[in-house]
């Protein structure tokens with residue numbers, strides 16, 4: 001990362017100032033010295049597939065903070081708090097000006113990706129700290145070199161990011177909840193050989209040697225990496241002629257709401273298959289893939305309501321890994337450290 005993010009902070013005079021603070025490296029492990037010091041806002045979160053961000057400003061809410069993304073004149077993705085420093089109008093209601101800055105819809109102030117105001121059409125000093133918008137580090141990442149990006153999808157869900165992560169790690173529910181979608185009730189197997197192989201403050205890795213579908217696909221490896229990534233990997237090149245990763249990013253919008261960003265890349269032994277799969281239009285794969293989320297969505301929302309009402313959450317969902325009960329893995333300790341909020 002070459003650029004730094006500009007963070008607006010309040011001073012004793014209550015005048016916004018811009019300070020430089022480098023964002024964490026994109027692939028750096030989560031550093032947590034104490035659970036209570038975990039800073040949710042000091043990590044990278046995927047927001048959207050780049051193919052879904054057009055020429056207009058793209059609004060999103062991350063950790064209860066409304067933000068806006070856009071592509072500047074150089075084609076780089078930029079991100080600001082979705083609030084104009086002039087009169088607090090959402091900047092996402094504005095437009096991308098011909099010079100690549102973001103122009104507010106109300107009085108036309110324009111902003112660069114680092115938060116600097118470049119124009120106040122009615123006069124005034126754009127260099128004033130009061131004219132500065134809050135900026136966040138933003139970049140496009142994760143090409144899939146060599147893998148076929150089949151099944152990329154996203155959806156905003158009416159339950160917490162922690163509930164989503166727990167659900168996708170819990171392989172035991174798949175044959176029942178997703179019967180006739182991606183599995184069958186008769187495929188339910190034993191987890192007797194399941195083991196956590198590695199734990200750290202960043203998360204854990206585990207291996208299920210017998211794997212899903214009663215061993216038909218071979219072993220399944222699972223990785224949880226805080227604060228938002230769960231990844232299942234199946235290497236079935238020898239038995240079935242393919243490898244597959246299911247990566248689910250649970251992006252916290254607010255307590256009780258999250259965005260699922262799912263990637264399911266494949267690698268096939270037979271090179272004809274990717275060519276054929278590449279012909280399937282995106283909307284077709286999208287419609288089919290979303291059935292999986294439909295299977296869970298109602299009862300996970302209702303389960304979450306009950307858990308909170310029953311006082312089983314020590315804090316509201318979205319702030320702490322309250323739902324982590326280790327259904328499948330022998331212990332979720334490594335995860336809870338990475339998830340705990342302040």
Ligand code: FES
Nearest residue numbers: 084086087104107
């Ligand atoms: S509110 Fe944005 S320019 Fe006035």
Ligand SMILES: [Fe+2]
Nearest residue numbers: 167168177296
């Ligand atoms: Fe599920």
